Amino acid sequence: MKMKRKRHRGQRRRQRLRRRQQQEEQQEQQQQQQQQQQQQQQQQQQQQQQQQQQQQQQQQQQQQQQQQQCQQCQQCQQLQQQEQQQQQQQQQRRRRNNRRSRRSxxxxxxxRNRRTRNTRRRRRRNNE
Structure with missing residues (x-):
């Protein structure tokens, strides 16, 4: 009877040891899994940050393009205004010139009329 008890004690010890080892292994596995999850989360965060940066860059590029377009539009408008001014100036010159030529x-x-009148008068006087 005593021998049987001893056997049982040995088996129980072994079972306890096995259970402890299994628990420790499970804990290690869980820790590794947690670390992996944390790493994955960090990677995802980094990716999100990169995406945000890219979006910001794209927005900046779009703004720059819009500004360039605006500048081009302004330049075009300025050119048109200059052309209009030039045309107006030319018209004014023509009008002045036309007036002068008419006056002249x-x-x-x-x-001429005076001369002819005068000569006619003279001739008449002379004839008389």
Missing amino acids: RKSKKSR
Whole structure:
């Protein structure tokens, strides 16, 4: 009877040892899994940050493009205004020139007319 008890004690010890080892192994596995999960989370966070940075860069590029387009538009408008001003100036010059030429023609005509009148008068007087 005593021998049987001893056997049981030995078996129980072995079982306890096995259980402890199994528990320790399970704990190690759980710790490893947790570490892996943490690493994965960190990687995901890094990826998200990179994506955000890329989005910000894209937004900046879009803003720059819009600004460039705006500048081009402004330049075009300025050019158009300059052309309009030039055209207006040309028109004003033409009008002035036309007025001058008319005046000069009129004055020439009036001179001619005076001369012819004067000569006619002289001839008449002379004839008389």
